[in-house]
Structure formats: structure tokens, C-alpha cells
Amino acid sequence: MTAHPAVPGSVVPVATPGASISVRNLTVTYPNGFTAVRDASFELDPGTICALVGVNGSGKSTIFKAIMGFVRPSAGEVRLCGLPVEEAIRKNMVAYVPQSEDVDWNFPVLVETVVMMGRYGHMNFLRIPSRADRYKVDEALERVGMSAYRHRQIGELSGGQRKRVFLARSLAQEGRIILLDEPFTGVDVKTETSIIALLRELRASGHLMLVSTHNLGSVPEFCDRVVLINRTVLAAGPTAEVFTQRNLELAFGGVLRNFQLGGAALHEDQDARRLTVLTDDERPLVLYGDKHSHRQNKDE
Amino acid sequence: MGESALLAELLVPFGYGYMLKAMWVSALVGGVCAFLSAYLMLKGWSLMGDALAHSIVPGVAAAYILGAPFAVGAFFAGLLAAAGMQFVKLKSRLREDAVIGLVFTTLFALGLLMASIWPTSVSIQTIVLGNILAISDEDVVQVAIISVVSLVVLAFLWKDLMVTFFDESHARSIGLNTRMLRIVFFTLLSACTVAALQTVGACLVIAMVVTPGATAYLLTDRFGRLVLISIALGAGTSLVGAYLSYFLDGATGGVIVVLQTLLFLAAFYFAPKHGVLAAHRRRLAIAKAAP
Numbered sequence: 125m126t127a128h129p130a131v132p133g134s135v136v137p138v139a140t141p142g143a144s145i146s147v148r149n150l151t152v153t154y155p156n157g158f159t160a161v162r163d164a165s166f167e168l169d170p171g172t173i174c175a176l177v178g179v180n181g182s183g184k185s186t187i188f189k190a191i192m193g194f195v196r197p198s199a200g201e202v203r204l205c206g207l208p209v210e211e212a213i214r215k216n217m218v219a220y221v222p223q224s225e226d227v228d229w230n231f232p233v234l235v236e237t238v239v240m241m242g243r244y245g246h247m248n249f250l251r252i253p254s255r256a257d258r259y260k261v262d263e264a265l266e267r268v269g270m271s272a273y274r275h276r277q278i279g280e281l282s283g284g285q286r287k288r289v290f291l292a293r294s295l296a297q298e299g300r301i302i303l304l305d306e307p308f309t310g311v312d313v314k315t316e317t318s319i320i321a322l323l324r325e326l327r328a329s330g331h332l333m334l335v336s337t338h339n340l341g342s343v344p345e346f347c348d349r350v351v352l353i354n355r356t357v358l359a360a361g362p363t364a365e366v367f368t369q370r371n372l373e374l375a376f377g378g379v380l381r382n383f384q385l386g387g388a389a390l391h392e393d394q395d396a397r398r399l400t401v402l403t404d405d406e407r408p409l410v411l412y413g414d415k416h417s418h419r420q421n422k423d424e
Numbered sequence: 425m426g427e428s429a430l431l432a433e434l435l436v437p438f439g440y441g442y443m444l445k446a447m448w449v450s451a452l453v454g455g456v457c458a459f460l461s462a463y464l465m466l467k468g469w470s471l472m473g474d475a476l477a478h479s480i481v482p483g484v485a486a487a488y489i490l491g492a493p494f495a496v497g498a499f500f501a502g503l504l505a506a507a508g509m510q511f512v513k514l515k516s517r518l519r520e521d522a523v524i525g526l527v528f529t530t531l532f533a534l535g536l537l538m539a540s541i542w543p544t545s546v547s548i549q550t551i552v553l554g555n556i557l558a559i560s561d562e563d564v565v566q567v568a569i570i571s572v573v574s575l576v577v578l579a580f581l582w583k584d585l586m587v588t589f590f591d592e593s594h595a596r597s598i599g600l601n602t603r604m605l606r607i608v609f610f611t612l613l614s615a616c617t618v619a620a621l622q623t624v625g626a627c628l629v630i631a632m633v634v635t636p637g638a639t640a641y642l643l644t645d646r647f648g649r650l651v652l653i654s655i656a657l658g659a660g661t662s663l664v665g666a667y668l669s670y671f672l673d674g675a676t677g678g679v680i681v682v683l684q685t686l687l688f689l690a691a692f693y694f695a696p697k698h699g700v701l702a703a704h705r706r707r708l709a710i711a712k713a714a715p
Contacts, residue, residue: 192597213599220597231466231590232645241587245598251583277645297598 142170142205143217143300143332145191149200152186159355160186163200166351166360168334170300171327175347175363176336179376182354184336188303191334192218204301212301216245219299221290223306229279235289236274239264242296264295268322284315291322302326304335308342320346340402340409343367369411372402437670446556446669446676449564450662452571453619454632454680458658459578460613461637462651467589470634475528476617477629479505481535481551484621488544495566498618505531532626554625554677556666563622570619574612585609586647623662624677632658635684642695657687 145168153159161183168174178184189195190202193209204212212218219242242264243257253261265271268288273281278289287307294302308316323333323346337343343350343363350367351360352375359366359374373382383401400411437443464470483501487494508527512518518526539548549555559567578585588595588602595602613633620629640653665680672679693700 192593194593194596213597216598218597220593222591222593226593227591228466232641232647232650233586233590234646237647238590241591241594241598244583244587244600250580293594299597 146203151199153198164357170330173333174349175343178353218301219294219297221304239292242293264292268292283310302333308339446666450623450666451659454662455655455659456571456574457632458636458654461633462654465637473633474630475524477626478528478532485535485539502614556623556676567619570615628677631681639688639691642691642698
């Protein structure tokens with residue numbers, strides 16, 4: 125993390141235990157009897173960016189809700205940084221970046237007010253910001269490059285800028301665990317690249333990020349680990365092992381578009397690998413032979 | 425002579441105890457309702473205030489018939505309304521708006537019927553249209569307690585309520601008990617609706633919990649300022665409305681709501697950023713910039 129000048133009254137970050145998520149045999153049944161997730165287990169360590177991938181209705185949002193303590197497990201447990209969920213929430217360990225569709229963009233709040241909301245958990249019950257709180261907000265806005273827009277009403281921003289405001293809020297909140305709900309929908313490639321760069325910085329400083337996405341193409345680009353779900357965990361582990369064509373077909377069933385272009389038909393050399401394009405109409409995943417195309421590029 | 429006579433004439437209402445009482449009680453209730461309106465209109469719950477105000481009429485009528493405090497009657501009628509809506513919603517496949525419409529009109533009709541069969545000191549007209557000029561001292565005490573308690577609670581919780589209504593997931597992630605906050609909000613709304621019943625009557629309560637917030641929404645993009653503007657509008661129009669009703673010899677509720685609507689229309693056209701004229705100017709500027 126970057127060193128910052130001492131501010132009177134500034135809160136020196138206390139040495140927190142490494143951010144971790146532990147989901148063990150989690151089953152969530154809603155009051156109407158619907159079991160959204162059954163017997164799901166996965167473990168995540170500090171300094172990780174993990175993708176949570178699955179079709180709509182596969183239980184992605186239920187897992188998010190369980191991690192934030194909105195729904196009680198019917199069986200199994202979730203622990204954050206080794207603590208029960210309620211305690212971790214009370215210590216402001218979890219920040220949440222909502223999906224764009226879930227935000228009321230006409231709400232009369234300025235950019236800086238939204239970011240300041242990240243500090244509320246650190247204030248007393250009157251929520252009057254201290255100098256340290258203001259400093260943290262300035263810093264967070266600076267870090268996502270939104271300082272110039274701090275006095276804008278949130279609805280006046282572009283899709284990418286809106287995303288960055290909520291990222292700034294999670295930075296101001298100083299949660300060690302950051303949950304991002306579909307961060308790349310409605311965002312241009314430039315913003316996507318800058319968001320990914322920021323997530324990598326946070327990973328380097330020991331944060332743990334869980335990203336729900338169906339933007340398959342960018343998963344191998346920035347996620348170390350993948351949890352594939354469909355009402356339970358189908359596979360979880362390092363991206364290279366889990367994010368394979370077979371697992372994805374398992375997770376998505378017939379929902380994905382799958383183009384296969386034959387090796388010999390494609391070119392005239394001896395390379396017999398097939399080119400596979402997997403997409404659910406966002407950025408496609410391209411597999412050359414069995415490897416991810418972009419990894420292939422990096423190795424060469 | 426002319427000028428001082430006019431001045432004397434204008435000061436007449438302040439010479440009457442009942443007018444002074446009407447003015448400060450109206451301003452107090454108008455201010456609290458306006459505070460709540462800042463939240464209500466943002467969530468698309470505006471008409472809930474209307475439903476609430478109509479549903480509690482039988483409770484108020486029953487309270488007067490039995491000689492109980494009106495707030496107690498209103499409370500039980502409010503519970504009955506909530507339970508009724510929940511019951512119809514669970515047992516039928518009707519949509520929410522239809523359920524609300526059914527339940528609140530039923531209760532309102534029941535209230536009118538009760539008040540007409542068992543005439544009391546309080547007429548139907550008073551309940552429906554309000555009559556702040558003739559409010560009894562016991563009722564003033566109830567209204568004042570409700571308003572002051574609500575104002576204090578809102579002064580402490582306004583930011584927590586803002587976060588809850590803006591982004592409930594975030595509110596929970598910073599440890600707020602959002603379910604409790606919602607319950608507190610709706611309890612305050614019900615209580616203030618009951619109080620406003622006394623000043624403007626069941627039919628116009630909806631204006632008190634919508635118009636000031638809606639007007640302020642056109643004037644600012646900062647929620648804190650929105651609340652302040654809204655309270656100023658609500659309290660100011662209620663005070664002036666009660667005062668003017670002395671001269672107009674008209675229903676106080678009607679005067680208050682007409683004033684609020686006039687200010688809304690002014691904001692609607694002349695608001696510096698969100699007004700119709702401002703939008704027109706922006707369009708012109710764009711048209712001029714383009715060759």
C-alpha cells in the first residue's frame with residue numbers, strides 16, 4: 125500500500141488477519157421452501173481475485189447474500205477471516221460493489237456523498253465525518269481517478285465512472301474482502317482494463333475479491349481462482365485447472381454458444397489443435413487446443 | 425391611516441389564541457411530514473401515505489365515539505389495515521396496488537359509516553377535511569408529542585435511513601439493522617399521518633407527505649439540503665396556510681395544500697437545473713452550438 129502523510133486523528137490501519145472466506149457445506153433454503161444452494165464448499169485465501177461463475181439462477185447472489193449475512197444458512201457455515209459473518213460485518217471487513225441495475229441513479233446524492241457512505245461504519249451513530257474520514261474519501265476518489273467529478277450527481281456519470289464511484293466507496297470502507305456483482309456489465313473496455321488494474325493492486329496489498337461475472341473472456345485474464353456453481357459448487361480452484369471447456373459446459377449446460385473451428389480447416393501447418401469459442405454473448409472465451417488463448421500469448 | 429389600518433387588520437389572527445395554536449401546530453406537523461416526504465417520494469411509496477391516512481379513519485371515528493385518545497384508535501386501525509393487506513395478498517393472486525386500493529377504501533368507507541350512524545362531537549367533515557382551527561387541547565398535546573418525538577428520531581437517524589433507502593446491501597455491510605430502520609420509518613410515517621389528519625384531514629394528508637419533498641427534489645442534488653428545503657417548505661406553507669385561512673374563511677387544509685402546489689409549480693418551471701425552463705435553455709444552447 126502507498127504510504128500517506130500523517131493526518132491528525134488519522135486511523136492507522138490495524139494489522140488485520142489475512143482476508144479469507146471459508147464456505148463449508150453451505151445450504152440455503154428460502155422461507156418459500158426453495159433451496160437455492162445445496163452443500164456448497166470453497167476456501168479462499170488473502171491476495172486472491174476469484175471469479176464466481178454460473179448461469180442466472182445458479183445461486184451466485186445467494187452465495188453473496190450468505191457471505192454478507194443477509195440470509196441464514198439452513199446448514200453449514202460461512203466464516204470470514206476466521207470469524208462468524210456477523211462479527212466480520214461489524215468490523216467493516218466486507219465491502220460490496222452493487223450491480224448497476226440495482227442502483228437508483230436518480231437518487232439525490234453527489235459522488236463524494238456515496239464514497240463517504242463507505243466511512244459510516246467507522247463513525248459514531250451521528251455519522252459526522254472526522255478529518256480522517258474526509259481524507260480517506262479524498263484518497264479513494266484519487267485512486268479511482270474520480271476526484272474531478274466529486275460534486276456531480278451520480279446519474280450524470282458514464283457507466284464506467286459510476287462503477288468507479290462504488291469501487292471508491294469500497295476502498296473508503298477499507299474492507300479486506302470486496303464482493304463485486306457483475307462489475308463489467310455496461311462498461312467500456314478502457315474502464316474494464318482500469319478496474320482490473322485496480323483489483324490487481326488490491327490483490328497485491330492482500331485484499332480478497334470475489335467477482336460474480338458471466339464475462340467469461342476476461343476471467344482467465346485477471347482471476348487467480350474460479351468457483352463454478354450451479355445450485356452447488358461444481359468446481360473450485362486455480363483458474364487453469366477449473367476454467368476448462370468441460371467444466372464450463374457442465375456449469376452452463378446448453379446455454380453457452382459454442383463454436384468449434386477445425387484445426388486442419390483453419391490453417392495449413394501441422395498444428396492439429398481446434399479453436400473453440402465459448403460465449404454467453406458477452407466477451408467470448410477462446411480456447412486454442414485446450415489452453416486459454418491469452419495465456420498462450422503470454423507464454424510465448 | 426390606511427397603512428396602519430391594513431397592518432392592524434393583518435395582525436388580527438395573532439390576537440386569537442386559537443389562531444396562534446393552529447399556526448404553530450400546523451407548522452410543526454407540516455415540518456415533520458415534509459421530513460418524511462424526502463424519503464417517501466424517492467422510493468416510489470408516495471401513495472402509501474394516502475392509503476394509510478384513509479385506513480385509519482375508522483379508528484379515529486371509533487376513538488371519538490368511545491372517548492379514547494384518537495392516536496390509540498388510529499394505531500389499531502393501522503394494524504388492521506396492514507394485517508388486512510397481508511391477508512388478501514397471501515390468499516389471492518391480486519397485485520399489490522389492487523390489494524392496497526381494496527383495503528384502504530373499505531376501511532375508509534367503514535369509518536364514514538361509523539361516524540354517520542353514531543354521531544359524535546366530531547363530524548365526518550372534520551375527519552375528512554381536518555379542522556385545525558377547532559382542535560381541542562388534548563388533541564394538540566397528542567399531535568405535539570407525535571411530532572416532536574418523530575423529529576428527534578429523524579434527526580438522529582436521517583443518514584442511516586438515507587443509506588438504507590439508497591443501497592440496502594451497503595447499509596447492511598456497514599452493520600446497520602435495515603429491517604429495524606424500515607420499521608422505524610413506517611411507524612413514524614403512520615404516526616405523522618395521524619397527526620396530519622388533524623390539520624389537513626384524511627384526503628389531503630398525501631400532499632403533506634409528498635409535495636414538499638418533490639419540490640425540494642427539483643431544487644437540489646444533495647440529500648441533506650433536500651431535507652432542509654423540504655422541512656422549510658412544509659413548515660412554512662403550513663404556517664402561512666393556517667394564517668391565510670383566517671382571511672379566506674376557507675378550509676385550512678385546502679389553503680396549505682394549494683400553497684404547496686404553487687411552490688411546486690414554481691420549482692417545476694424555474695428550478696435552476698431541473699426546471700422545465702432550464703432544460704429548454706440547455707436545448708437551445710445545444711442547438712446553437714451545432715452548426
